[in-house]
Amino acid sequence: MPTTSLSGRAVTPEGVTTEGFERESLSSVTGRAVIVALVILALVLSLALPVREYLQQRDRIADLTTRTVATQSSIDSLTAMRGRWQDPAFIAAQGRSRLHMAFPGEMPFVVIRPDKSAAGAGAADSSPWYSRLWRTVTRSDG
Numbered sequence: 492m493p494t495t496s497l498s499g500r501a502v503t504p505e506g507v508t509t510e511g512f513e514r515e516s517l518s519s520v521t522g523r524a525v526i527v528a529l530v531i532l533a534l535v536l537s538l539a540l541p542v543r544e545y546l547q548q549r550d551r552i553a554d555l556t557t558r559t560v561a562t563q564s565s566i567d568s569l570t571a572m573r574g575r576w577q578d579p580a581f582i583a584a585q586g587r588s589r590l591h592m593a594f595p596g597e598m599p600f601v602v603i604r605p606d607k608s609a610a611g612a613g614a615a616d617s618s619p620w621y622s623r624l625w626r627t628v629t630r631s632d633g
Contacts, residue, residue, distance in 0.1 A: 593599035
């Protein structure tokens with residue numbers, strides 16, 4: 492059992508001081524702690540890049556999934572539209588409304604409703620076209 496001398500050193504019964512052993516054991520624990528810390532730091536640094544890549548790939552997969560859903564809905568609507576264009580009645584209705592087509596024997600006509608502002612301006616002004624053009628140029632200048 493070590494005893495303490497006047498200088499504060501621990502002395503064993505054989506008269507050997509233990510001061511150096513305590514310092515050595517403290518420094519070896521600190522050295523071990525530094526080594527453990529370096530190993531942990533190396534592990535963290537070696538795992539940082541793969542974790543970052545993993546997170547980026549997850550974001551990319553989520554983005555591609557969203558785009559896939561949007562593309563699939565577009566494909567569905569185009570497929571439905573293609574089905575409508577397979578119907579002869581739909582084609583005839585589109586030809587009538589868009590191209591003003593008529594079947595043989597029908598009399599096609601288009602109703603043109605007169606615009607009140609255009610009718611009033613044309614009837615009141617019977618001057619030649621170049622006079623009207625010059626008036627618009629002088630009005631825009633002023």
